[in-house]
Amino acid sequence: MEYDVVIVGGGPAGLSAAIKIKQLAAEKNQEVSVVVLEKGGELGAHILSGAVMDPKALTELIPNWKELGAPLNTEVTEDRVLFLTEKKAYKTPNFALPACFENHGNYVISLGNVVRWLGQQAEALGVEIFPGFAAAEVLYNDDGSVKGIATGNMGVKRDGEAGPDFQLGMELHGKYTLFAEGARGHLGKQLMAKYDLNKGKDPQSYGIGIKELWEIDPAKHQPGLVIHTTGWPLDSKTYGGSFLYHLENNQVMVGYVVGLDYENPYLSPYEEFQRYKTHPAIRSFFEGGKRISYGARAITAGGLQSLPKLTFPGGALIGCDAGFLNMSRIKGSHAAIKSGMLAAQAAFDALGAGRQHDELAAYPAAFEQSWLHEELHVARNVKPWLKKGLYLGSLMTGIDQLIFRGKAPWTLHHSHADHECLKPAANFQPIVYPKPDGKLTFDRLSSVFISNTNHAEDQPVHLTLKNASVPVDVNLAKYAGPEARYCPAGVYEFVKTDEGQDRLQINAQNCVHCKTCDIKDPTQNIVWITPEGGGGPNYPNM
Numbered sequence: 001m002e003y004d005v006v007i008v009g010g011g012p013a014g015l016s017a018a019i020k021i022k023q024l025a026a027e028k029n030q031e032v033s034v035v036v037l038e039k040g041g042e043l044g045a046h047i048l049s050g051a052v053m054d055p056k057a058l059t060e061l062i063p064n065w066k067e068l069g070a071p072l073n074t075e076v077t078e079d080r081v082l083f084l085t086e087k088k089a090y091k092t093p094n095f096a097l098p099a100c101f102e103n104h105g106n107y108v109i110s111l112g113n114v115v116r117w118l119g120q121q122a123e124a125l126g127v128e129i130f131p132g133f134a135a136a137e138v139l140y141n142d143d144g145s146v147k148g149i150a151t152g153n154m155g156v157k158r159d160g161e162a163g164p165d166f167q168l169g170m171e172l173h174g175k176y177t178l179f180a181e182g183a184r185g186h187l188g189k190q191l192m193a194k195y196d197l198n199k200g201k202d203p204q205s206y207g208i209g210i211k212e213l214w215e216i217d218p219a220k221h222q223p224g225l226v227i228h229t230t231g232w233p234l235d236s237k238t239y240g241g242s243f244l245y246h247l248e249n250n251q252v253m254v255g256y257v258v259g260l261d262y263e264n265p266y267l268s269p270y271e272e273f274q275r276y277k278t279h280p281a282i283r284s285f286f287e288g289g290k291r292i293s294y295g296a297r298a299i300t301a302g303g304l305q306s307l308p309k310l311t312f313p314g315g316a317l318i319g320c321d322a323g324f325l326n327m328s329r330i331k332g333s334h335a336a337i338k339s340g341m342l343a344a345q346a347a348f349d350a351l352g353a354g355r356q357h358d359e360l361a362a363y364p365a366a367f368e369q370s371w372l373h374e375e376l377h378v379a380r381n382v383k384p385w386l387k388k389g390l391y392l393g394s395l396m397t398g399i400d401q402l403i404f405r406g407k408a409p410w411t412l413h414h415s416h417a418d419h420e421c422l423k424p425a426a427n428f429q430p431i432v433y434p435k436p437d438g439k440l441t442f443d444r445l446s447s448v449f450i451s452n453t454n455h456a457e458d459q460p461v462h463l464t465l466k467n468a469s470v471p472v473d474v475n476l477a478k479y480a481g482p483e484a485r486y487c488p489a490g491v492y493e494f495v496k497t498d499e500g501q502d503r504l505q506i507n508a509q510n511c512v513h514c515k516t517c518d519i520k521d522p523t524q525n526i527v528w529i530t531p532e533g534g535g536g537p538n539y540p541n542m
Contacts, residue, residue: 013319077224146314378406
């Protein structure tokens with residue numbers, strides 16, 4: 001199938017790019033064909049975010065979003081930043097908070113619902129959207145430029161043979177292809193390697209965000225309340241913190257982010273999140289409440305120094321596939337929307353000039369002149385400082401943001417990828433986590449169950465190993481098998497064979513597509529590839 005523009009990923013970046021191209025085409029009375037592919041079973045099925053949204057970019061894209069019923073319903077009413085010790089919580093006074101924590105005029109949202117709404121706006125403009133189709137492969141022209149993508153075959157059995165409901169994948173060719181797969185995109189990663197897009201850049205830095213949606217006692221509900229915490233339960237060397245956002249309808253979103261540059265292989269981000277909810281300042285919100293949904297997703301948090309080259313012949317990276325999230329503001333959706341719009345303008349202008357399959361140099365140039373670049377420049381030193389531990393990191397971030405207002409005359413760099421930061425298990429004591437109580441804290445499998453995750457049982461395993469002996473010979477022997485702990489969905493477990501040998505069992509049907517294994521595996525031996533389209537979680541309201 002031939003299109004002017006092919007967009008991989010139906011999140012905020014991909015849909016905003018599609019909308020912007022169609023708006024520009026309508027203004028100029030031109031026909032431009034745009035298709036969006038989404039691996040989730042429906043738009044929003046795989047979208048997971050905090051989220052507090054700055055409506056700035058959405059207002060630029062669709063000025064009358066309020067009249068059109070965009071689901072930004074709960075304006076932020078109060079910001080609280082707490083430092084937790086094991087038993088106490090200390091509130092940071094507002095005068096000591098940098099401007100990046102100011103949420104006046106922002107909204108507590110379900111990003112999944114905003115994405116579903118963006119999908120309706122895109123379809124109304126004539127964008128073709130194919131949910132349930134995973135882009136599995138990049139297609140190239142003879143000159144090395146990107147030609148488009150191929151979707152995965154459907155109905156393939158575990159042994160690789162065609163099953164009774166086999167369906168061949170499709171090729172979608174575009175004059176330009178935009179990649180908007182979210183954090184650690186499977187094809188984005190390949191494009192970075194092929195075109196050396198990370199040359200001269202800091203290694204990308206990631207976190208894992210684990211989240212639950214609760215319905216709480218109306219007496220404890222305060223719509224628009226935004227709480228962030230640092231400190232306990234993590235040790236002071238490990239970067240991380242929580243969010244607790246009050247939505248409408250007595251619902252609360254609660255989650256925990258752990259930087260994937262942590263050193264201790266015994267650490268379990270999932271268990272740290274469960275433990276956090278037991279803090280006296282936090283647990284009271286949930287007593288008498290009910291957990292509705294669960295999910296997890298990696299977050300691209302490296303900022304400006306880690307941003308790859310954005311373009312290559314025939315296409316571009318947008319949104320979190322590139323890494324536009326502003327870690328200091330704990331926000332990325334406005335940045336994703338803006339990056340999609342900037343790439344859309346460049347693609348539309350190129351098509352109008354009769355070009356195809358070349359580099360959209362106007363996109364990075366426009367980014368460098370945009371408010372988004374200015375915002376990320378102000379935030380550029382926050383993540384590198386926080387890599388230096390809680391106390392020094394917090395102090396220096398305060399100096400950087402409060403005294404210099406992000407305009408310090410230096411730029412900090414870091415040289416280690418997250419997977420290189422894990423240290424041998426012999427350097428640490430195992431962490432004993434409390435048993436879940438089934439009311440406030442839960443085990444992984446009951447959590448995965450409410451993420452509505454499902455994969456066709458007999459399909460090939462989409463979590464692949466470059467070398468099948470490495471998990472036992474290296475990861476288990478040297479690092480005490482960290483994949484059994486960093487995965488928030490219980491995909492990886494070490495079991496004994498009948499002969500008493502250790503082996504790694506991969507429960508691929510549990511996978512919530514968070515990408516943590518692809519990022520944190522110390523030997524980079526695990527490679528996440530796309531499962532059959534439509535598989536994975538199905539998040540409502542996340």
